[in-house]
Amino acid sequence: IWVHAVSVGETRAAEPLVRALLAQWPEHAVLLTHMTPTGRATSKALFGDEARVLRVYLPYDLGWLARRFLHHFRPSLGVIMETELWPNLLAACRRLQVPTMLANARLSERSARRYARVPALTSLTLGALDAIGAQTAGDAVRLRALGARRVTVTGNIKFDVAPTPAAEARGATFRARIGARPVLLAASTREGEEALLLAAFAQHAPPDCLLALVPRHPQRFDEVAGAVKAAGLGLQRRSDEAEVAASTRVWLGDSMGEMFSYYLAADVALIGGSWLPFGGQNLIEACAVGTPAIVGPHTFNFAKVAEDAVAAGAALRAPDLDAGVRSALALIVDPARRQAVADAGRAFAAADRGATDRTIELLTKLAP
Structure with missing residues (x-):
């Protein structure tokens, strides 16, 4: 199961979800991907040497790199944390039939205005997601206005984070x-x-x-x-x-x-x-x-x-x-x-x- 957490905040937010995934699907490993060294270091600090948690950097959003990444790891599920919307990556997931969810999704009014400047691309990208779990009703409204479908208000996973x-x-x-x-x-x-x-x-x-x-x-x-x-x-x-x-x-x-x-x-x-x-x-x-x-x-x-x-x-x-x-x-x-x-x-x-x-x-x- 692939979980993308771009940097520190997303990685820390993903901690309870990763632990729940390991418990729910004991026959699976979890592949954590990051875009920053600090995100990778945070996942190492949180999960240590847990044998079922792997970590790599996610390649840049080029179609051939996305396809190569998915062909190599062959995830059963994809979970993208918060607001990382990469058009080529999501298109490749849809083409290769990797069910993908945007989890703990948040979209501020400021970010919504930026996405609205490219409405066709934004709608196409959001439409490639099989499910979206929004943090709040406001986030859900803004996502739907941009063309998202299958949006459910799940709440903020960060409330489930607890000190070890x-x-x-x-x-x-x-x-x-x-x-x-x-x-x-x-x-x-x-x-x-x-x-x-x-x-x-x-x-x-x-x-x-x-x-x-x-x-x-x-x-x-x-x-x-x-x-x-x-x-x-x-x-x-x-x-x-x-x-x-x-x-x-x-x-x-x-x-x-x-x-x-x-x-x-x-x-x-x-x-x-x-x-x-x-x-x-x-x-x-x-x-x-x-x-x-x-x-x-x-x-x-x-x-x-x-x-x-x-x-x-x-x-x-x-x-x-x-x-x-x-x-x-x-x-x-x-x-x-x-x-x-x-x-x-x-x-x-x-x-x-x-x-x-x-x-x-x-x-x-x-x-x-």
Whole structure:
């Protein structure tokens, strides 16, 4: 069974689905394909040396490469995560009779407008899919408007992601290394956000507060380390595997596949990608483990999740990073309010689980 997860976010979202596929079809292996080294590294971190999980890069969307890929691996089923619509690949799947589903599908209004510029190609590409499992009713409406058929609202598989025992143990280890200090986590930050964050943290945070800073992309670890030093803040790296010194103000999370562990070690989290117009990152993991999350104004990639979390009291929204840091620090010194947001986050995450089972149900109908 072939599962395409282009990069880190899609790979992490695919984790519960991959495990369910292995359980549902024990005679099959799962082939995970990626387009980025970070996606491949994430799958390695999640599934380790699991003999039934293979991983390769997906070739570029050229007809002859797509056909060669499918002839070589001969998948019984194809599952494409979220929004990766490759016309030649899907045409080859249809021609070679490989049933293919778009799972955990999301389509923002911005992306829908882009696809609408090439209506014939978009309709043809969506029409090549045998099933679509949309995250929300809004996603389903936008997909149907572009020509998609066989669309079912299955929910967001990311609600089914849970920390493994190893991740929980690692989180406890992180917390032991840090000690009793309050911890503000900046999760999956993007370029341009760190400078604003560091300035706000230096201005507002008390000396005992530790900033755990985890950039989204590993190729930026050294760049962000340089920015911390330029800001005059004491730095340590997670990769040093050392206890965090009292003089350290910023602990750089220079690792892959450990986000749950960072959330478990933190008191409050600022969600990266939402402070500048990148569209935000997934806040469900923070909610699931009871780490209060604060998002910025730019959450269009996760619009419904972010809006629903804020409405449920499971997350807070701030207009900029200066306000975000101040809101986080206010939560840290108010244990009762922090606990209320944590409890609301756990309830919010638990209420929307089940998308994996609904996706498996659709795939069972497609299986030859």
